[in-house]
Amino acid sequence: MSRVLLFTGKGGVGKTTAAAATATLAARSGFKTLVVSTDTAHSLADALGVSVADEPTEVAPGLYLYQVDTQKALERQWGELRDYARDVFAELGLDEITAEEITVLPGAEEIIALLELREQALTGRWEVIVIDCAPTAETLRLLALPEALDWHMNRLLPVGRRLLRALSPLVRRLAQVSMPGDHVVGAGERLHRSLLEVRELLTGPDTSVRLVLTPEAVVLAEARRTLTSLSLYGYRVDAVIANRVFPAEGADPWRRRWVEAQSRHLAEVEQSFAPLPIHIVPYLDAEPVGPDALARVAEVMYGDADPFAPPTVDPPLRITAEGELILALPLAGKGEVDLSRKGDELIINVGSYRRVLALPAALARRSVREAALRDGFLRVRFEAGGPDDREHE
Numbered sequence: 049m050s051r052v053l054l055f056t057g058k059g060g061v062g063k064t065t066a067a068a069a070t071a072t073l074a075a076r077s078g079f080k081t082l083v084v085s086t087d088t089a090h091s092l093a094d095a096l097g098v099s100v101a102d103e104p105t106e107v108a109p110g111l112y113l114y115q116v117d118t119q120k121a122l123e124r125q126w127g128e129l130r131d132y133a134r135d136v137f138a139e140l141g142l143d144e145i146t147a148e149e150i151t152v153l154p155g156a157e158e159i160i161a162l163l164e165l166r167e168q169a170l171t172g173r174w175e176v177i178v179i180d181c182a183p184t185a186e187t188l189r190l191l192a193l194p195e196a197l198d199w200h201m202n203r204l205l206p207v208g209r210r211l212l213r214a215l216s217p218l219v220r221r222l223a224q225v226s227m228p229g230d231h232v233v234g235a236g237e238r239l240h241r242s243l244l245e246v247r248e249l250l251t252g253p254d255t256s257v258r259l260v261l262t263p264e265a266v267v268l269a270e271a272r273r274t275l276t277s278l279s280l281y282g283y284r285v286d287a288v289i290a291n292r293v294f295p296a297e298g299a300d301p302w303r304r305r306w307v308e309a310q311s312r313h314l315a316e317v318e319q320s321f322a323p324l325p326i327h328i329v330p331y332l333d334a335e336p337v338g339p340d341a342l343a344r345v346a347e348v349m350y351g352d353a354d355p356f357a358p359p360t361v362d363p364p365l366r367i368t369a370e371g372e373l374i375l376a377l378p379l380a381g382k383g384e385v386d387l388s389r390k391g392d393e394l395i396i397n398v399g400s401y402r403r404v405l406a407l408p409a410a411l412a413r414r415s416v417r418e419a420a421l422r423d424g425f426l427r428v429r430f431e432a433g434g435p436d437d438r439e440h441e
């Protein structure tokens with residue numbers, strides 16, 4: 049199994065730098081390392097000071113860069129879906145849709161990049177995989193997607209397939225548009241399975257997220273929300289990286305004001321994110337570009353900590369033997385959390401984020417007795433009893 053490290057945070061805070069630095073250190077520590085970007089700008093290659101690689105390419109000893117070419121990946125993996133979309137567009141009398149147009153769909157590029165990542169993880173070739181994620185909001189929506197997709201697929205696919213079998217000849221005659229053929233539905237199912245596997249990999253025991261921030265009020269506010277929502281969706285955050293911290297020594301009045309403001313915010317960072325370790329990276333006098341500069345950033349950033357040890361943080365969601373569901377929601381306010389029940393699912397809203405949680409069989413038929421948010425944990429208790437106590441629908 050590869051150790052997988054994801055880097056996320058607000059735009060411009062230093063995600064790519066932190067990811068590239070960590071990957072460089074991993075390779076120099078002797079791990080066969082892959083660093084992947086879900087970002088279409090080629091910043092990762094720029095940070096490493098190399099040219100873009102559209103397949104895993106060794107850019108330093110033991111360090112492989114893969115900047116996913118979404119067009120190519122789409123062609124190779126998901127041609128059937130593209131062909132179907134193209135046929136439908138043609139039948140509707142619209143212009144032919146090109147592969148370029150499909151990847152313009154929101155999130156499509158990142159999803160394709162994550163699917164490629166799964167392929168890479170499956171090869172078993174990598175000891176460490178580092179992922180430079182898109183800025184906060186997109187990554188979150190994206191990471192939650194397989195689950196949301198699961199929810200839709202579980203409902204739509206069986207119905208769709210049944211409908212297709214029963215109606216297909218008739219519909220083909222009546223409707224303007226072809227129903228998707230079996231191979232298209234097959235490709236849809238394959239996509240669905242792959243996305244579930246991506247999610248499994250990213251929430252698995254060898255994966256953790258590192259939250260990058262700069263000690264500034266606006267950035268900190270967003271990082272706090274990100275921590276809550278990552279936990280809501282089941283991702284483990286195992287460290288915070290505070291980047292661009294002004295050194296205090298020899299400061300002129302202008303820098304002194306920055307140092308003061310930053311140290312106030314750093315104190316808040318520690319309070320907010322304890323017990324997570326906070327790794328500090330100073331504001332350097334030049335952009336850290338190239339393996340040597342990045343390796344130095346990583347050494348300062350991690351100090352004595354072992355950045356590649358398996359994560360020790362618990363998974364956010366667990367269900368006790370007594371049938372209590374416990375979900376870590378760090379930093380969530382009481383007024384923000386809202387719970388509802390729909391059939392076998394528990395719908396948890398936190399601020400503007402929502403998770404639809406399919407309850408395990410043992411709890412699916414028991415109604416919620418009480419739910420409370422305490423010390424950063426949502427605890428949901430269920431009524432005792434078996435299938436006979438089925439909740440009214």
Ligand SMILES: Nc1ncnc2c1ncn2[C@@H]1O[C@H](COP(=O)(O)OP(=O)(O)OP(=O)(O)O)[C@@H](O)[C@H]1O
Binds near residue numbers: 064066091291333335
């Ligand atoms: N500690 C630092 N000292 C000096 N320069 C830095 C530091 N960290 C990052 N930079 C520089 O700041 C710029 C932005 O950093 P980076 O590209 O890593 O941010 P990002 O979070 O990936 O941005 P984006 O959201 O656009 O992907 C880069 O030019 C990088 O070299």
Ligand SMILES: [Mg+2]
Binds near residue numbers: 064065180
């Ligand atoms: Mg970046």
